[in-house]
Amino acid sequence: MxxxxxxxxxxxxxxxxxxxxxxxxxxxxxxxxxxxxxxxxxxxxxxxxxxxxxxxxxxxxxxxxxxxxxxxxxxxxxxxxxxxxxxxxxxxxxxxxxxxxxxxxxxxxxxxxxxxxxxxxxxxxxxxxxxxxxxxxxxxxxxxxxxxxxxxKPFGTDLGTAQTLNHLLYRHLREEQIFRIDHYLGKETVQNILSLRFQNAIFEPLWNRKHVESVEISVCETVAMEGKRGAYYDKAGASRDMMQNHVLQVLALIAMEPPSSMRPDAVRNEKVKVLESLRSFTPAEVHEHVVRAQYAKSDKRERDYRDEYGVAEDSRTETYLAMRALIDNWRWSGVPFLLRTGKALHKRFTEVVLRFRTPPLDLLNGPLPGDVCPLRPNDLRILVQPDEGVRLSFLVKRPGAGMVMQHSVLGFDYADLGTGPTPDAYQRLLLDAINGNPTLFIRGDEVEAAWRFVDAIRAGWEANDEPVHAYPAGSKGPAIANELFHGCEGIWSEGP
Ligand SMILES: NC(=O)c1ccc[n+]([C@@H]2O[C@H](COP(=O)([O-])OP(=O)(O)OC[C@H]3O[C@@H](n4cnc5c(N)ncnc54)[C@H](OP(=O)(O)O)[C@@H]3O)[C@@H](O)[C@H]2O)c1
Structure with a gap:
């Protein structure tokens, strides 16, 4: 005991x-x-x-x-x-x-x-x-x-403030004593990314640039600036409030190499390498690869973001952020990671979609008349919240004469395990901190690497005086964000 x-x-x-x-x-x-x-x-x-x-x-x-x-x-x-x-x-x-x-x-x-x-x-x-x-x-x-x-959280508001805070903490504490929390890592479904990838032999051989055409990570919320939240949020925006931490943490788990063991630093070393391999955008790349936007009043909400309590009248803070990120490493070079997060969207969901490449030849149908996009039959969806599960889509032949294809989905839902509701993230994280296991906490160099990536985007916005687009509250976000997918690659997931 x-x-x-x-x-x-x-x-x-x-x-x-x-x-x-x-x-x-x-x-x-x-x-x-x-x-x-x-x-x-x-x-x-x-x-x-x-x-x-x-x-x-x-x-x-x-x-x-x-x-x-x-x-x-x-x-x-x-x-x-x-x-x-x-x-x-x-x-x-x-x-x-x-x-x-x-x-x-x-x-x-x-x-x-x-x-x-x-x-x-x-x-x-x-x-x-x-x-x-x-x-x-x-x-x-x-x-x-x-x-x-x-x-x-938040651990700093940019790289400089995060470094300063790390520095101040290191004057009194060793890294092993510091548990920087990101509650996303306490979610069962987020941890399941590791077991799905590394406890099954069937996924890992496909988990690379040769087979994956793109990866999409969405953290979408329906809430807007309820109560007095606007006063905090207007200083943060989606880039600092969600992208720097939750979205990039999910990305790190999806993209990391297999760790040498499940020792905390073995796992965190691999996550840091991913974050450090994220291409730090130049202002020209920010213009090309990033979309920011603010919600506007609609039949779903009676106020523009700028009219919310605590928000500046001329605010340029983004309530929506989408981008085509790139990881410049051996496994992922050239594979776009389409990242999206926002408030006042049509649906609340967090989801990861790996879209696999097209078969080399369409032997059965050939392209449909007028359809310029070859069919991409396979994707793997990891549902993080509120639905919790995994889906794998593929084509099957519709019974009957001819070779008519139809989409089918193989699915797993946590609810079907019959183990009751999945525990709250804080339950797991508090226990880990008491037991001295920092695997699911963010290391100092990890938090700095994530800020470095986000800071470059924010600097690009400043340098280019990038527009802040508008989207109707309760919608799927600004249409221009669809252009981040290049043509036939697909479109943003609508959620489960
Ligand atoms: N709330 C959430 O869901 C949530 C989610 C993610 C992260 N966080 C983070 O968690 C932290 C706390 O958030 P919160 O929403 O709980 O804030 P909160 O409701 O404003 O509570 C802050 C607490 O700090 C106490 N306090 C203020 N100054 C103090 C001092 N000098 N010494 C001791 N106690 C002091 C206040 O009580 P007294 O006035 O009595 O001292 C109050 O109990 C923040 O960093 C926030 O970013 C919160």
């Missing part, structure tokens, strides 16, 4: 803690996933009692979990402190020590996970305050008395 682990959540009265972190911990408790005893300590500036914090959180717990919540609740306590103030962190240390001693453990044997569910401006000051107090010092690879820090 492992020693006591203390999970310290900074930002305890925030949205993320209530909606995601505490429910994820509760689910792990319910499933008996923790290797040893735990204590959860919430920290934010507002004064409140343990009971008041628990009461606040309980409104987020569904009726079906109320019984387990009653057993879990006593593990939760609250301490008010400003995370960036070393003196208040000193008081927090006293609180943590006494909780450990009450549980019969020496504080230096206890593992501590500090979760920064805070505004990004507080990441570095909080780690500095913790370090000043000696709260993050531990031996490398410590099996007990370990100290780890989970850093929320």
């Amino acid at each position: 492992a020693r006591l682990a203390q999970i310290v959540i900074f930002g305890a009265s925030g949205d993320l803690t209530a909606r995601k972190l505490v429910p994820a911990l509760l689910r792990n408790f319910e499933e008996d996933n923790f290797r040893g005893p735990i204590q959860v300590i919430g920290v934010s500036r507002t004064e409140k009692t343990d009971a008041a914090w628990r009461e606040e959180l309980s409104s987020w717990i569904p009726e079906s979990q109320k019984a387990v919540w009653e057993r879990f609740k006593p593990l939760l306590s609250y301490k008010s402190a400003d995370s960036a103030d070393p003196r208040q962190i000193e008081a927090l240390e006293g609180h943590l020590d006494s909780l450990a001693l009450n549980a019969g453990e020496e504080p230096h044997h206890v593992g501590r996970l500090f979760y920064l569910a805070l505004a990004p401006g507080l990441f570095a000051p909080t780690v500095e305050a913790l370090s000043k107090q000696g709260l993050v010092a531990c031996e490398p690879d410590a099996a007990e008395g370990w100290r780890r820090v989970v850093v929320e």
Whole structure:
């Protein structure tokens, strides 16, 4: 049995803690996933009692979990402190020590996970305050008395700020202690990309430029600027909010080489190589390969993006971004990766489509009259959300006289496994952080490589004064984005 682990959540009265972190911990408790005893300590500036914090959180717990919540609740306590103030962190240390001693453990044997569910401006000051107090010092690879820090997104707003943040963190922490989170990697279906590719012999031989004509990755959302989100989003846009992290993480898993093992750094080394092989666009290439756009009012939404709360009247922030990215490496040279993400679109879905090349000859039909595009019968779809599964399409002969072809699909749905709903991403990621497994977290060089790619695009927009196209809210995005597919290659997926 492992020693006591203390999970310290900074930002305890925030949205993320209530909606995601505490429910994820509760689910792990319910499933008996923790290797040893735990204590959860919430920290934010507002004064409140343990009971008041628990009461606040309980409104987020569904009726079906109320019984387990009653057993879990006593593990939760609250301490008010400003995370960036070393003196208040000193008081927090006293609180943590006494909780450990009450549980019969020496504080230096206890593992501590500090979760920064805070505004990004507080990441570095909080780690500095913790370090000043000696709260993050531990031996490398410590099996007990370990100290780890989970850093929320966004990690920087460009390469320079990400480098600065990395630099500040490295003054106090080793890379192995830093868990930069991208919740996309906690999704079962995203992890399934690795098992699909590397636990099956049939896909890997086809997984390269010889057989794959293009790869499409879509992260489409129907939500727009609900509530006060516009104030944050207008400074970020689709490039920073979704492309730099979620979309590029999925791309890295799709395009990486087989790792030498599933050791965290073996996997992350391969992901970094992909991100570093992404062609960094010149301004001319940005013009040719990238489309940005903003949603406009339509019968589905009564306001233009620029009229949303918190958005500048003359905003040029993109709510939609699509591109034809290129990976200049041996496996993928010349294969376009068509990437797309946006808000206020027609459907919410995340999907990867590998489109395979045409057969060398069409022996049966020949081209249809007037059809200039040869048939591309095969694609492999990985459905990430909300539908979760895999589809492989191919042609079959329609029964009857003649050789008439029709599309058919071989499918797998997670729902059919009968294992119940797939766990929330935070459930898996929190457990991995407590167990010290960083495979599904982003390494420092990885986050920088992703920013380098996105920064070049943003620089190209500036240099060219690229237009911000418009698309009706609730539509499939701007028509001009279809041109990123060259002619017969296909069109953007409409989603499941
Ligand atoms: N919410 C989400 O779904 C979501 C998704 C992805 C990423 N994130 C990231 O997660 C982080 C938190 O987001 P959130 O939505 O939960 O924010 P939030 O609702 O604004 O909560 C922020 C929390 O930080 C506390 N706080 C502020 N200053 C503090 C200080 N100096 N010391 C200690 N506590 C302090 C606030 O409470 P007091 O005022 O009482 O101190 C509050 O509890 C952000 O980095 C965000 O980008 C959130």
